[in-house]
Amino acid sequence: MSLPRDVLVQVDAWLAAHREEGLIGLRAFLALPSVSALSAHAGDVRRTADYLADRLRAAGLDGVALLDTAGPPAVYGEWLHAPGRPTALVYGHYDVQPADPEALWTSPPFSAVERGGRLYARGASDDKGQVWMHLLVAEAVLRAGGGLPVNLKFLIEGEEEVGSLHLPPLVEAERRRLAADVVVISDSAFYAPGVPSVACGLRGLAALEVHVQGPARDLHSGDYGGAVQNPLHALAALVAGLHTADGRVAVPGFYEDVRTLTAQERQVLARLRGDEAAHLREVGLAEGFGEPGYTALERSTVRPTVEVNGMWGGFTGEGGKTIVPAEAHAKLTCRLVPDQDPERVLDRVEADLRRRCLPGVRLRIDRSGGHPATVVPLDSPYLHAASRALRQAFSAEPVLTRMGGSIGVVPAFGRALGAPVVLMGFGLPDDRIHSPDESLDLGQYDRGQRALAAYWLELGEMGG
């Protein structure tokens, strides 16, 4: 079952020979509008799962099945004929973000089109294209290499874009079937073009909604203004008080459980010297802002946050309406870092809000839970193997990164499987995921497949 290094040449040749066929299959995958956020697309989501299951079977995987959840099914497949070798679980998602506003797309979001070395479609980079790369590499190594040098499992879910609500219980329930030595995820991007990246950490997330209730109905501000508490004033005071003016989170105890970065972890980030000003200009900003004493990269990857994602109350239409509104609302999320516990963080935020709420209004807080941050130990052999595979495929020195975002199910992999996670993604920063004109660079697509084949080889050499 071992894969001699020269077999990589044969795998490359197989991938090259079948490239057009592979792209046709990917185009068909991208043509299915598997938008998990919109119930109107529930049938499309299901059809996408069926399509993927068929293709995994055709690629040579065994035990292909749809694992039902209360939401969309997860697609499972395996190839377990490498006894004594490590087992890798490939996790990804076949659902996509909504395509709206569709008018802003250059070509239709669900008709993949190639332009200038890129494939344009919703899901091209996030995450159907990257799932497809894994599928093609498994098939190539099976066909051209006569077998895989590792045991491989696929778990491709259908509700990542809406928070993976039902996946952690599935992972718990299926912990035997999913048992693995490492979880490999390709659902991220290079730190910069030409800079292969492996992420060794993800932030966690905790969410709550704040509802301030004042009078039973909107009041005329001429009759009542000045004599009753305005829920928007009370909410603004609550939100404003979450941060100090210089950008620290002001919630008492918020930073208490934050694990101090090791010197090595600081080094990992220090090596990533980007042009911060250019990065901000790209999104229309003249300057950054955040917690004093940290770089922009640290602020957005290894420091925790409290962020208001939305806020509303009163009259928001055209013109004016002189009211004291009945209600005011805000949606808050906290990005968490090790060792913050989501419930403990929510306890502290809630206590702070309740303590500071002004008189004359009632406060309701709806907590929707969350999940902790993840870090992979920097000495993990799975990380080092990923670096070697990337170096070989991209002829460039890979960097270790920390991701500021969150992948909801990752903590469940640690909890239920005890497996470390390797985040080896092949997107690029300008793929415009979640935006109109999402695309995947086809150079990344081709070289990424070579990197994945090399990675299975590296893992095969670790075990056995």
Next chain:
Amino acid sequence: MSLPRDVLVQVDAWLAAHREEGLIGLRAFLALPSVSALSAHAGDVRRTADYLADRLRAAGLDGVALLDTAGPPAVYGEWLHAPGRPTALVYGHYDVQPADPEALWTSPPFSAVERGGRLYARGASDDKGQVWMHLLVAEAVLRAGGGLPVNLKFLIEGEEEVGSLHLPPLVEAERRRLAADVVVISDSAFYAPGVPSVACGLRGLAALEVHVQGPARDLHSGDYGGAVQNPLHALAALVAGLHTADGRVAVPGFYEDVRTLTAQERQVLARLRGDEAAHLREVGLAEGFGEPGYTALERSTVRPTVEVNGMWGGFTGEGGKTIVPAEAHAKLTCRLVPDQDPERVLDRVEADLRRRCLPGVRLRIDRSGGHPATVVPLDSPYLHAASRALRQAFSAEPVLTRMGGSIGVVPAFGRALGAPVVLMGFGLPDDRIHSPDESLDLGQYDRGQRALAAYWLELGEMGG
């Protein structure tokens, strides 16, 4: 042309005989959705003006015309056949507040329905219903009394609910046509049920919108959260800083020009002893809140305010969306008292906001102007005549009040016509103006018409 006191009996009889016909006309008036704040209703606003002009003609008024402005037209009509008698200008408005949220109405806002002695519709009390009372009384006195004991002019405008922007220039330009000894306005409510009220003061108004611009598009809070200023955080800090925690306006210099109340003015308010707790319970509140050192009535009538009427930004739909929003917005109005100047107040609020805005966002402020407060001298004979007419029609002792609300054009009447204003309104505190289920009490509607007929008689006896 004089109207002997026994003519009042005939006028009453005429009103009673034509009551159903009058209500049909009012229902048709209320069915026209003349929402001045929404440009989609511009046609409806115009149709409402046409309807009202037709009805004024039918009531027997001369010189009926639409007076064009850069906004909706004002409807004019006159009856000037009482030489040597005083001239009264009746001012009101035919436009209404938006009806949203329509789902909270028991019956549709633009289909007037009678329930429990009240007529429910947007504009029933504010101000179409009260304009209609004037129209019916003029017709009744003309028909049943053989003429009016005063010279009467009507000026009914179509943009009061959006600040009467174009009316003051119209009043200036038409100062000859509009010349009057007194301006009579029925666009207010009794202080309490059974307590006829004449207001001797109005607060002024000054309005602005605050726009906070952050990144060029909504950003993924995983990628950017913590490293860029969140426009909602910045806006919340701006709004929160407008007040001290105990309810004073914190804008530097805000109270500087406020005229001290005279002992007599304080007495007027001290006489109005209501059940403040019951008043708050009616609108679902357990406690009031406001500037320390003042009663609830003083806070809402003779003290100035800064009020946020609406605020919005980011994701406000169902579920969650982890973004740093691109923008955040707030609509603010200040209620003014003598001798605050609207532009000076806006200067101060704007300067305060600009001084306090956090880094990392851009601030845009749209000022929409305003108008100062008004007070009527407490010894005005027109006030006393109003008291006598109300006492006679409602068999109860009237009170003098100060209104917390604002009527945009009133300062222009003083400036251009030199005429005092008598605010004799027939709403009740629970009419829910500006809210769902606005209504007009039909007892007030009937007795109010008697009071207006009696008032013309009182004025006729003053002159001539």
